[in-house]
Amino acid sequence: MDTIAVADTVRLNAVRKVYGEGANSVTALDGVTLTFERGSFTAVMGPSGSGKSTFLHCAAGLDRPTSGTVLLDGEDLSGYDETTLTKMRRERIGFIFQSFNLLPALTVLQNITLPLKLAGRRPNRARVTEVIQRVGLGERTGHRPAELSGGQQQRVAIARALVTGPAVVFADEPTGALDTRTAREVLRLMQESVQSLGQTIVMVTHDPVAASYADRVVFLADGRFVGDIYHPTAEVVAERMTHLGAWADEQPAAGGRQMRTSTGGTY
Numbered sequence: 702m703d704t705i706a707v708a709d710t711v712r713l714n715a716v717r718k719v720y721g722e723g724a725n726s727v728t729a730l731d732g733v734t735l736t737f738e739r740g741s742f743t744a745v746m747g748p749s750g751s752g753k754s755t756f757l758h759c760a761a762g763l764d765r766p767t768s769g770t771v772l773l774d775g776e777d778l779s780g781y782d783e784t785t786l787t788k789m790r791r792e793r794i795g796f797i798f799q800s801f802n803l804l805p806a807l808t809v810l811q812n813i814t815l816p817l818k819l820a821g822r823r824p825n826r827a828r829v830t831e832v833i834q835r836v837g838l839g840e841r842t843g844h845r846p847a848e849l850s851g852g853q854q855q856r857v858a859i860a861r862a863l864v865t866g867p868a869v870v871f872a873d874e875p876t877g878a879l880d881t882r883t884a885r886e887v888l889r890l891m892q893e894s895v896q897s898l899g900q901t902i903v904m905v906t907h908d909p910v911a912a913s914y915a916d917r918v919v920f921l922a923d924g925r926f927v928g929d930i931y932h933p934t935a936e937v938v939a940e941r942m943t944h945l946g947a948w949a950d951e952q953p954a955a956g957g958r959q960m961r962t963s964t965g966g967t968y
């Protein structure tokens with residue numbers, strides 16, 4: 702393994718994904734080559750239909766590319782059978798979703814430690830406590846998700862994603878269901894887990910403000926990688942998205958475009 706492969710947690714090489722066959726086929730990813738460095742926070746953006754979800758599914762081993770390879774810590778996932786892929790996802794990858802995806806019957810603590818149980822690992826009490834403290838849920842471990850605010854539920858999901866010490870966390874619109882202030886807190890928490898734990902995070906988002914919390918924003922258009930921005934600001938990201946035609950079908954807001962959030966606010 703060379704030094705570049707060691708520094709890269711996730712690497713996609715010429716990944717193509719074609720859905721369907723013949724005249725009805727859709728090329729969702731058209732030769733995407735990208736690397737995500739260890740300990741980096743990357744946002745993935747692009748217009749609707751540009752291939753973001755497909756990218757996430759292929760990069761996380763939830764779906765297989767039609768051609769090309771995905772490497773996690775230098776290991777090629779394409780050779781893995783389904784059982785090995787499932788095991789690899791449980792042990793090496795964390796997920797954070799817009800809709801939190803917590804199990805309602807389980808307590809906060811049970812939700813957070815579930816990935817360890819599924820992986821057949823005995824929870825390391827110190828690690829679990831540290832993660833719970835880090836996300837600020839020390840007082841809530843016995844509560845059920847329905848007894849928590851949206852922001853608290855997403856904190857549980859972040860703790861659940863971090864508890865296994867995964868190589869990478871994939872987040873899909875993690876602030877899409879949160880109000881502006883809560884979204885900011887969740888993004889800061891993700892940022893902090895990159896800075897202090899050296900966690901690698903890849904986040905798909907439509908929101909330039911959310912993307913501005915990342916170290917780097919990667920842009921997709923028509924299934925291709927079309928550029929990236931390091932140390933992004935929301936304004937620069939929004940401008941790039943406008944150039945990509947991301948909002949061409951929407952009515953322009955009076956007085957010009959504002960930085961969008963899921964709630965229409967700014968942050």
Ligand SMILES: Nc1ncnc2c1ncn2[C@@H]1O[C@H](COP(=O)(O)OP(=O)(O)OP(=O)(O)O)[C@@H](O)[C@H]1O
Pocket residue numbers: 720721727728729747748749750751752753754755756
């Ligand atoms: N299961 C599928 N079968 C057929 N076509 C699909 C399938 N999933 C996605 N596509 C197509 O692949 C292309 C990329 O879709 P994808 O969902 O990855 O884009 P996206 O950037 O995530 O879009 P959005 O921002 O609207 O969620 C689109 O043209 C879409 O219609």
